[in-house]
Amino acid sequence: MKFISYPAPCKINLFLHITGRRDDGYHRLQTLFLLLDHGDTLRIRVREDGQLQHLNPLPGVPADKDLTIRAARALQESSGCQLGAEIECLKRTPMGGGLGGGSSDAATVLMALNQQWQLGYTRQQLMQIGLTLGADVPVFIFGQPAWAEGVGEQLSAVMMPADILEKYYVVITPHIEVPTAKIFAHQALTRDSKPLKIADFSNGANSTAFWQQARNDMESIVCSLYPEVNDSLQWLKQFGDARMSGSGGSVFVAVDSEIKANDLIENRPKNTSGFWAKGLKYHPLFNTLLNED
Numbered sequence: 372m373k374f375i376s377y378p379a380p381c382k383i384n385l386f387l388h389i390t391g392r393r394d395d396g397y398h399r400l401q402t403l404f405l406l407l408d409h410g411d412t413l414r415i416r417v418r419e420d421g422q423l424q425h426l427n428p429l430p431g432v433p434a435d436k437d438l439t440i441r442a443a444r445a446l447q448e449s450s451g452c453q454l455g456a457e458i459e460c461l462k463r464t465p466m467g468g469g470l471g472g473g474s475s476d477a478a479t480v481l482m483a484l485n486q487q488w489q490l491g492y493t494r495q496q497l498m499q500i501g502l503t504l505g506a507d508v509p510v511f512i513f514g515q516p517a518w519a520e521g522v523g524e525q526l527s528a529v530m531m532p533a534d535i536l537e538k539y540y541v542v543i544t545p546h547i548e549v550p551t552a553k554i555f556a557h558q559a560l561t562r563d564s565k566p567l568k569i570a571d572f573s574n575g576a577n578s579t580a581f582w583q584q585a586r587n588d589m590e591s592i593v594c595s596l597y598p599e600v601n602d603s604l605q606w607l608k609q610f611g612d613a614r615m616s617g618s619g620g621s622v623f624v625a626v627d628s629e630i631k632a633n634d635l636i637e638n639r640p641k642n643t644s645g646f647w648a649k650g651l652k653y654h655p656l657f658n659t660l661l662n663e664d
């Protein structure tokens with residue numbers, strides 16, 4: 372069996388409002404996901420003996436805890452498939468950065484092995500398996516810019532206007548990891564944002580009013596706990612309406628040209644990593660799922 376390479380793009384949250392909390396502690400939110408053409412590459416080869424092997428475990432993440440192996444195991448368990456896989460991950464998405472790197476890796480493994488093991492799961496079925504691995508996994512299988520509600524799993528495709536898709540997204544990540552659970556559990560987190568209406572976003576006529584209200588409800592807490600995030604955010608705000616993605620610590624701003632994007636990346640604050648990328652209309656693996664519901 373030969374190795375096949377599969378992309379695992381990252382995401383940004385264009386806004387993120389927390390509108391409530393469920394009895395199990397998970398938070399209800401509203402967010403707009405944009406997938407970016409930047410991310411990890413997974414190399415995957417099928418094994419006949421049923422074993423799952425991670426060929427280059429990430430620093431600090433034991434192979435059996437890695438979301439790629441957990442995704443493959445979840446697929447074996449749900450399908451009863453006797454095949455296995457070897458997985459290698461070329462990591463480009465900063466870990467713990469609010470860019471959904473691990474979640475996207477998991478989604479890519481689900482889509483790739485669904486194809487290679489010939490399981491025939493539909494998009495909806497894979498999204499449900501993905502949700503057991505993390506709240507951010509389903510959107511990568513959904514594969515399009517999405518308005519999300521619930522804990523992030525109720526997804527509606529949105530037509531992103533040209534002024535969002537044509538931008539260059541400059542993403543800066545301080546060299547720290549922000550634990551998502553810690554931010555969701557913080558006592559000062561506001562959990563009562565008034566729900567916005569998807570129609571106000573979709574209806575271009577109202578979009579200025581929409582963006583005036585839209586923010587990331589986790590941003591102020593992360594900025595107070597991690598001054599490095601605040602510094603990067605304040606620096607980026609010189610160039611536009613910068614905000615934080617997910618639970619941080621990555622921050623981003625949209626600019627109009629590649630030259631400007633390169634300039635910001637070259638001059639970014641010390642002790643940060645950075646890249647620029649464009650928004651994706653579709654996940655590159657969108658068409659590997661041939662069985663639509």
Ligand SMILES: C[C@](O)(CO)[C@H](O)COP(=O)(O)OP(=O)(O)OC[C@H]1O[C@@H](n2ccc(N)nc2=O)[C@H](O)[C@@H]1O
Nearest residue numbers: 396397398474505506507508522523551552555617618
């Ligand atoms: C902040 C976002 O990145 C926005 O896209 C996601 O909501 C987080 O998704 P994720 O990293 O896949 O999160 P998970 O791995 O499912 O959850 C990590 C922890 O965050 C908390 N959590 C997560 C999602 C959510 N809607 N409410 C929560 O309270 C829970 O304590 C959970 O144990």
Ligand SMILES: Nc1ncnc2c1ncn2[C@@H]1O[C@H](COP(=O)(O)OP(=O)(O)OP(=O)(O)O)[C@@H](O)[C@H]1O
Nearest residue numbers: 437438466467468469470471472473474476507617
């Ligand atoms: N394949 C993987 N890639 C990255 N992290 C992984 C992976 N598997 C497990 N993890 C663990 O998951 C944690 C979160 O990683 P990830 O890069 O997905 O964070 P994140 O982008 O902040 O997530 P989110 O946006 O979903 O909150 C890591 O610190 C690591 O311990």
